[in-house]
Amino acid sequence: MSLASLVRKLEQFVRLSAVDHAILSRASSERVRRFAPRVDIVREGEKPKDVHLILSGWACRYKQLEDGRRQVVSFFLPGDICDVNVFILREMDHSIGTITAVSTADLPREFFDEVAAQHPRIATALWWDTLVNAAIQREWTMNLGQRTALERTAHLLCEIWLRLRLAGLTKGDSCEFPLTQADLADATGLSKVHVNRTLQELRAAGLIVLKGRTLAVPDLDRLMQAGLFNPNYLHMDHEGRQLDAGIVDAAAG
Amino acid sequence: MSLASLVRKLEQFVRLSAVDHAILSRASSERVRRFAPRVDIVREGEKPKDVHLILSGWACRYKQLEDGRRQVVSFFLPGDICDVNVFILREMDHSIGTITAVSTADLPREFFDEVAAQHPRIATALWWDTLVNAAIQREWTMNLGQRTALERTAHLLCEIWLRLRLAGLTKGDSCEFPLTQADLADATGLSKVHVNRTLQELRAAGLIVLKGRTLAVPDLDRLMQAGLFNPNYLHMDHEGRQLDAGIVDAAAG
DNA sequence: TGTGCAATGTAACATGGGTTATTGAAGCCG
DNA sequence: CGGCTTCAATAACCCATGTTACATTGCACA
Numbered sequence A, B: 001m002s003l004a005s006l007v008r009k010l011e012q013f014v015r016l017s018a019v020d021h022a023i024l025s026r027a028s029s030e031r032v033r034r035f036a037p038r039v040d041i042v043r044e045g046e047k048p049k050d051v052h053l054i055l056s057g058w059a060c061r062y063k064q065l066e067d068g069r070r071q072v073v074s075f076f077l078p079g080d081i082c083d084v085n086v087f088i089l090r091e092m093d094h095s096i097g098t099i100t101a102v103s104t105a106d107l108p109r110e111f112f113d114e115v116a117a118q119h120p121r122i123a124t125a126l127w128w129d130t131l132v133n134a135a136i137q138r139e140w141t142m143n144l145g146q147r148t149a150l151e152r153t154a155h156l157l158c159e160i161w162l163r164l165r166l167a168g169l170t171k172g173d174s175c176e177f178p179l180t181q182a183d184l185a186d187a188t189g190l191s192k193v194h195v196n197r198t199l200q201e202l203r204a205a206g207l208i209v210l211k212g213r214t215l216a217v218p219d220l221d222r223l224m225q226a227g228l229f230n231p232n233y234l235h236m237d238h239e240g241r242q243l244d245a246g247i248v249d250a251a252a253g
Numbered sequence C: 001t002g003t004g005c006a007a008t009g010t011a012a013c014a015t016g017g018g019t020t021a022t023t024g025a026a027g028c029c030g
Numbered sequence D: 001c002g003g004c005t006t007c008a009a010t011a012a013c014c015c016a017t018g019t020t021a022c023a024t025t026g027c028a029c030a
Helices: A006-014 A018-027 A109-118 A121-147 A149-166 A179-188 A192-204 A220-226 A245-252 B004-012 B017-026 B109-118 B119-144 B149-166 B181-188 B190-202 B220-226 B245-252
Strands: A034-035 A041-042 A051-056 A059-064 A068-077 A097-098 A102-107 A172-176 A208-211 A215-218 B032-035 B040-041 B051-056 B057-064 B070-076 B095-098 B101-108 B174-176 B210-211 B214-216
Touching: A006 A018, A006 A121, A006 A149, A018 A109, A018 A121, A034 B017, A059 A179, A059 B119, A068 A121, A068 A179, A068 B101, A068 B119, A109 A121, A121 A149, A121 B057, A121 B070, A121 B119, A149 A172, A149 A179, A149 A192, A149 A220, A179 A192, A192 A208, B004 B017, B004 B119, B017 B109, B017 B119, B057 B181, B070 B119, B070 B181, B109 B119, B119 B149, B149 B181, B149 B190, B149 B220, B181 B190, B190 B210
Parallel strands: none
Antiparallel strands: A034 A102, A041 A097, A051 A102, A059 A068, A059 A097, A172 A215, A208 A215, B032 B101, B040 B095, B051 B101, B057 B070, B057 B095, B174 B214, B210 B214
């Protein structure tokens, strides 16, 4: 429904022109689709046709083993783009499923061609987004490989919190939080039971208030400490506004 | 020393012209650097200046926590490029270190500008490489989150094996394998002791022959089964040769 | 041709987190 | 209002993997 989150995110990094805004606005209003909660948007094995921009709602990327073990490998929040240029590949190596009701805009190949050829600021911003997503994926590897259950859960909550805040989706110290404990288990590689134990521990320590579909983070710094969270990998300490057009254009490729 | 691995890898996906070859050849012969084993090429916190192409030797990307816990988040083999366009970011969120002696070619921003503007096949091939690397990182997330120690180790060995083969660095059923058990521990999120146990188990099952700096895989299919390995995420089942120039150029952006 | 250090191997013991099971609470729909 | 179904909570028990400690191998280099 809203492309505000995308624009807000990209403008963290690059100042977009009026034309850029118009291009993004057009792209996100054509080919809109709606999905119910808990359905697949794309399935592993399919040929990726378009790139999906999440306009509203939460989704996730996941992989599954034959015996049912399932790993959520990333979350998509409003404003997220599900892989610039995926249509280059022959088939999906993972699935994308919704968590809440979701609306998407399908971005066709032509959109990226046009951006690359004529809108270098958007192109640069999309590269930045791509690089940040790669960094997030690496951080998840770190998270699963080295952090304890408590650290890991705290870390994930910090990440989601900061990404939501960047997208303009937090209000004061709280936000909507539609993930179930099963979702958190699939994302952290922990069992549901242990996620529950871990959340209790975070609650007891006063680090989170999680009830119903609402999460509050009374003291982000303390939660970050608990999760050994270093926000550098989100690359939000942009110099966006300082980047002069010359540099931006040069990087746009 | 050799750009053969890179060309071989990219040509999996796209047929390169004589000019394309020349461009790559030039880029990989200017600005060559050599590194000793076990040193850092770039450190977390530094400003990424160039993109590194690995000409020879093995390296890895790693992240470290203050208390010393260390996670290898990816391996770089000959022909690998360490992040197209990283110089867009303000600072590195991880380090890159050598495992063996390594030689690299530094690819400056201008190289990518030129490729984007004038060599669409290379540009497409680099996008493909970028997407495959993202897929590998997701698979590592899956590996750490869901697979048991045995599966995880077998899976990693399969991946390395296939990537080496693609780069033309296997001979029959064996290859050079310079990783120590400590390296494997850092990459799999297991302790050194347990990596040792796990390798013993793989050896006992006849799935690998690992001695000195040489790995042999007598029966890849069985190793793949043990690792629940599905090679789809490497996207080697390309249709490279079937892609006509029109499609390739369109995708190049 | 030893000597030193890094890498590998192994044993004994400890524990974080998994598994299974059950209960209760909270929606949702007929 | 009542009956399903999903989610959360909690308890009891168990095992895969971590930890510590030490022995062995092997290679680089004096």
